[in-house]
Amino acid sequence: MNSNDRIFLAYLDEMDIITILLPLSYHQGLSSTFTITDEMQHVRTLQIIKKQQIENHNKYICRLAEEITFGHSYWIMDEHGGRTDLQIGAVIRTPAFDDRFFYGGNDLGVKCSDHQTGFKLWAPTATQVKLKLRNPISSYSKIVKMKRENKGVWSVVIHEDLELYQYTFLILVNQEWRESIDPYAVAVTANGELGVIVKLEKTRRKKPSLPPFEYPVDAIIYETHIRDFTIHQNSGVKNKGLYLGASELNTKGKDTEPTGLSYIKDLGITHIEFLPFNDFAGVNELEPNKDYNWGYNPIHFNVPEGSYSTNPSDPYARIIELKQLIDAIHGQGIRVIMDVVYNHVYIRETSSFEKVVPGYYFRHNELGFPSNGTGVGNDIASERKMVRKFIVDSIRFWMEEYHIDGFRFDLMGILDVETMKEVRKTCDSIQEGTLIIGEGWNLNTPLPIDKKAIIRNHTKLPDIGQFNDKFRDTIKGSTFNLYDKGYVLGNEHYYEGAIDVITGSIGLNQEAGGLLTEPSQSVNYAECHDNHTIWDKLVSCLPDLDDALHMKYHRLATGLVLLSQGIPFLHSGQEFFRTKRGDGNSYKSPDHINQLDWDRKHLYQDNVNYIKGLIQIRKEMPCFRMKSADEIRANTHLLPLLSPLIGVYYQCLSNDISEVLLLINPLRTKQLVEIPDGIWTVIANDKDAGISSTQKVEGKEIVLEPVCLTILVKK
Template sequence: MIATDRNFFAYLDEMKIITILLPLSYHHGLSSSFSMTNDFQEHPLKIIEKRQIDNKMKYICELSKDYSFEKQYMIIDEHGGKTDLQIGAVIRTDAFDEKFYYDGNDLGVTFQADLTWFKLWAPTATQVKLKLRPSNSSFSEIVKMKREDCGVWSVALNRDLELYQYSFLILVNQEWREAVDPYAKAVTVNGELGVIVRLEKTQRPRPNLPAIENAVDAIIYESHIRDFTIHPNSGVMNKGLYLGAGEHHSKGMDGEPTGLAYLKDLGVTHIEFLPFHDFAGIDELQRNHDYNWGYNPLHFNAPEGSYSTNPADPYSRIHELKKLIDQVHSLGLRVIMDVVYNHVYVRETSSFEKVVPGYYFRHNEIGLPSNGTGVGNDIASERKMVRKFIVDSIQYWLEEYHIDGFRFDLMGILDVETMEEVRKVCDRQSKQTIIIGEGWSLNTPLPVEKKATIANQAKMPQIAQFNDKFRDSIKGNTFNLFDKGFALGNEHYKEAANEVITGSIGFTKQGSGAFNEPFQSVNYVECHDNHTMWDKLLACLPDNDDSLRMKYHRLATGIVLLSQGIPFLHSGQEFFRTKKGDGNSYRSSDEINQLDWERKSIYKDNVKYIKGLIQVRKEFSCFRMRTSAEICAHTRQLPLASPLLGYWFKRDDNEIIFLINPTLKKQAITVPEGDWAVLVDHDYAGITGKRVLQGNEICIQPVSINVLLKK
C-alpha cells in the first residue's frame, strides 16, 4: 500500500494527534472530514483545530483509537483524496519514549550457543531486513526480521557468519533506507558496512595499575595518535599508527627516549588520545593523503581504521588498538579516550537518522534540526534510547578495551542525567575512572538546568570540567590572540588568577566559586584547539626575543602544574610546541600538527624543568589537595604587593611557600622566619633543594615561580 501521488500530507505528531496539511490549490484547502484506514478498517478523525499557514490549510486531528506502529495507515479526506500517514514529531514525545524504551543488552550482534542474533531498535519501521554478504563475495543475502516488543526487530541464524558484512534495510514512511548497525563493533574500510567478528579472539587480560586515589593525583597529557609519532625523527617504526603510539623503546636523534617511554620518564599519569572511534575525513586506504583530528564520528563502537596497519582487515584495528592500550598500561600509565557523542558527521546519512528518522537529534521550535554544536546537528541525549546508546557505548569501551577515562567533547550539549548515568557505569567498572568534559553552555534546545555545563557542576559532582576561566586568566583570552593573561604580566587578571590557582572554589572571595571541589576543575592553558601557547606568545610579544617568551611559557605551564585541581598538558607544551601560527589545525598537514621530537632535544632544559615540577606536585600533597575544606584549612595567602601572588601551605608536617612573580623585575619578598630549601625557582625544579635561604627576606627573579620548603 504505497501512495505514489499524494494529494496532501499527514503526520503523526503525538500518540493520538495527527497533523494534516492541505494545499490551497487542492479544493481550496478545505475538507470537513478525515479518516484513517489500513485497508481493513476505517476510523474517523476528530478535527480539533484548523488554520491557514502560508499556502496550506493545517488541520489538527484527534485519533480515537491507539495507533499501531506495526502498520502502515492511509488518511482519506471528504473528497476521496488520500495520502500515507507519516511518522512525524511523535518520536520526540515522552509517550513515545515510555512506550518503546528497551532495556536489553543485546542490540547489534550477539552470540548464543550456535546462533548469531541480530537485533535493531527501529520502532517506527513497518519492515526491517538483514542484508548479509560474505567477505569474499559480491552476492548479498536478504533475511526478513521479526518485530518484537519495544520496537526491536530480530532474527537468529544458525551458521558461522564470522567476517560476514552486514547492514539493515529499514522501511519507514514508505521509504527504504540502508543503514549500518549503530551498535556495530567492527566495520569495513571507511565504515561502509558492519562486520561480524568474534571479540573473544582479541581479548587481553585486564591490567593491575597503581592506584589513583583522587582525580587531582592525575596529570593528563593530550595527544593525537598520528601526531604522536609521525615526525620523521620520532624514532618510531610504525609512524602514525596504533602500533607506533604503543612502541616502548623509541629514541630520537639525540639517543634519548621518545614516545611512550618519554612520557613515562616525564611523569604524567594519563595519556588522552583525540578520538579513535571510527570517523570520517580520511580515506583509510590512502591515510597519508589527508589529516583529521577525528571529530567527525561515524561509528561509535568501532575503532578508526586509518591508524591500523591493514584497514581492510576488520580485526586489525581491534587487535592493534588493544595492543596500544596494553602497552600504555604496561608502563603504569592510563588511557583517556576522547569521545564525541554530541553530534554525528552528517545527520542525514548517519545510521541514527536512517534507522529512526528524527529521533536521535534535537529539533528547534519550528521543527528544524538544532545546531548548538556548530556542525549541523545536536544529539538528543535526553531521550531514553539515545541515553541508553551513550551509556552502552561507554560500558563497551570500558569492558572490551580497558579504557581508564573519558573526555567528553562539547559535553554541554549533553544532559546532566546522561552524564550521571555515565558516571555510574564507570564507577561499577572502577571508581578510579576519570571523566572530564567541555561544559560550555551552547545554543541547543535543552532547558538550562538540564545541560551538562559548568553552571550545573553541583549536579555532576564526580565529573571534572575544562576550566576556561583558568585558561583565560592565566594566558589571556583564547579567542583574542593578543590578549595577555596574568602569566604574561597583565595584573588586571590578578584576582581571577588568584581564584583559579586555589582551585576555583571561592577561596579568595565571599560565596561559592565555579566548582564545589578542586577535583572538578581541569586546569590548562593549551590543548589541541586554538593556538598553542608558544604561537600566542609569538603574536603577543612580536618585539621580544625567545628567551622572554620561554620564561612566560614556563611560568604559565608551571602554574598549571602547581595549582589546585587536575593539571592538563597539551603534548609538546613542555618543549614549546608550535603549529606555525595555525589556530584551527583540525585538517591541516602533518607538518603543522606533528609532535616535533627535535624540539624536545633543542629545549631539553625546559623539559627537565617541567619534569621537576611534576615531581614536586607528586611529592608534596599541598599542591593536590582533595577537597575545598582541605584547601581552606591548609592554605594561607601571603600579603604581597600586586601583581605578585604567594601562598603558605602547612600540611603533612611540611611548610611550603609558593610564590609567583609575573613582572619583569626582581622582587624582594618577606617570608616567615626559618631556613627554606629552594625546590623551584626560575631555572630549577625538583624535590631536592637547590640551595637554602636563611632569614625572612628573599629575592625572586622576574617572570618566575618559586617553591620553598622549610627545613
C-alpha cells in the same frame, strides 16, 4: 510512495494527534472530513479540532479516537477521495513515545557463536526491517526478513556461524526504504561502509594491574593525537602514525634520547588522553597519508578508527592493534583517557541513527528543524531514553572491551545532566577511579538550562571534572582574542582571578563561593589541541621580545597548570614549546603543522627537565593536589604581597616537610618580597625544579627573579 507523489501530507505528531497539510491548490485546501484506514481496511473518522492557514497550506489538527499500532501502515483520506500515507512525525519526540518504546536489554547489535548468529535492531517506527548479508569471499548477498518484537525491537537468528560476513539493515519508514549500518556495530569494512560480524572474544587481553589511583587530583593528563604522536621523521618509531607506533617502547630521537611512550613514562604523567579514535570521517582509510583530521567527525561510535591501523581492510586489525596500544600503555603504569564525541554525528542525514529511527536521535527547535548548538549541524538528543541508553552502553563497551580508564566528553554541555550522572554511575560500577572530564560550555541547544551538563550545573555533577576556561583565559589571556595578555604576561586585571584559579576555583576568600565546589571539578589547562598553542600566542602577543623571554612566560604558564589545585592537563609538546606555526584551528591541517616535533624536545631539553621536575614536586607534595575544598581552606593562606605578585603559603602534611611557599612574579624585573622567617629550601626557581634541591634561603626576604615561580619548603 515518494513524498513528491503525495497530494497532501499527514503526520502522527502525538500518540492521538494527526496533523494534515492540504495545499491551497488542491480544492482550496478544504475538507470537512478525514478518515484513517489500516491494513485490514478498518475505517475510522478523525475529529478535526483545529484548522489554520500556514503559507500555501491549510493545516488541520485531528484527534484519533484510539491510538494507532506502530509497525503497521495507515492511510488518511479526505472528503474528495484523496489519499496519503500516515507518516511518523513529531510523536517520536514525545515522552509517551519514549516510555512506550524504551528497551532495557543489553543485546542490541550482533551476537555470533560457532553455531548461530543473532541480530537485534531497535527501530520502533519501521513497518518492515530486513537484514542484508554479504559473503566476503564470494560477495554473494542475501536478504532475510526480521521479526518485530516488543518495544520496537526487530530480530532474527540465523543458524550459522557468520564470522566476517558483512551486513546492513534495510528499514522501511514512512513508505521509504533506507539502508543503514548497525548503530551498535563493533567492526566495519574500510571507511566504515559496511558492518562486519566478528568474535571479540578472540581479541581479548587481560588488563594489567595499574598503580593505585584514588583521587582525580592525583592525575596528570597528557593530551595527544595518535598520528601526531609518532608521525615526525625523527620520532624513532617504526610504525609512524599508527596504533602500533604509539605502543612502541624504547624509541629514540636523533639525540638518542627517549621519544614516544618511553618518553611519556619518563616525564611522569599518569594519564594519556587521546583525541578521538572511534571511527570518524575526514581521512580516507585506504590512503591515510593524503588527509589529516583530529577525529571529531564521528561515524561509528563503537568501532576503532581504521586509518591508525596497519590494515584498514581487515576488520580485526584495528581492534587488535588498538588493544595492543592500550595494553602497552598500561604496561608502563599509565592510564588511558578516551576523547568521546557523543554530542553530534558527522552528517545527520546519512548517520545510522537518522536512517534507523528518523528524527528521534537529534534535537529539534521550536520550528521543527534540527538544532545546531554544536555548530556542525546537529545536536544529539541525549535526554531521550534510547539515546541515553546508547551513550551509556557505548561507555560500558569501551571500558569492558578495551579497558579504557577515563573519558573526556567533547562539548559535554550539549548533553544533559541525567545522562552524565548515568555515565558516572556506570563507570563506578565497572572500575573505581575512572576519570570523567568534559567541556561544560553552555551552547545554544533546546534543552532547559538546569538540565545541561555545564559548568554552571557543577553541583549536580560533583564527580565530573570541567575544563576550566576561566583558568585558561586568566593565566594566558583570552583564547578568542589572540592579543589579550593574561596574568603570566603581567596583566594586573587578571590578578584576583589568578589567585582564585591557582587555589582551585573554589572561591577561597569569597563568601559567595567560587566557580566550582571542589578542586576535583577543575581541569586546569593553558593549552590543548584547540586554538593557538601558548608559544604561538606569545609570539603573536609579544612579537618584539626575544625567545628567551617567550620561554620564561611559557614556563610560568605551564608551571601554574601543574601547581594549581585541581587536575592538571598538558597538551603534548607543551613542555618543549609546541608550535603549530600560528595555525589556530589545525583540525585538518597537514602533518607538518600538527605533528609532535621530537627535534624540539632535544632543542629545549632544559625546559623538559624543568617540567619533569615540577611533575615530580606535584606528585611528592600533597599540598599541590589537595583533595577537597575544606582541605584547601584549612591549609592555604595568602601572603600580603603587592599586585601582581602572588604568594601562597601551604601547611604541608607530608614526609618531613611542614610548610611550603609558592611565590609568583610575572613582572620583567626582580622583586624583593617578605616571607615568613626561617630556613627555607628552594626546590623550584627560574632555572631548576626538583624535589632533591639543596639550595637554602635564610631570613625574612627573598629576591624573586623576573617572570618565574619559586617554591620554598621548610622541614
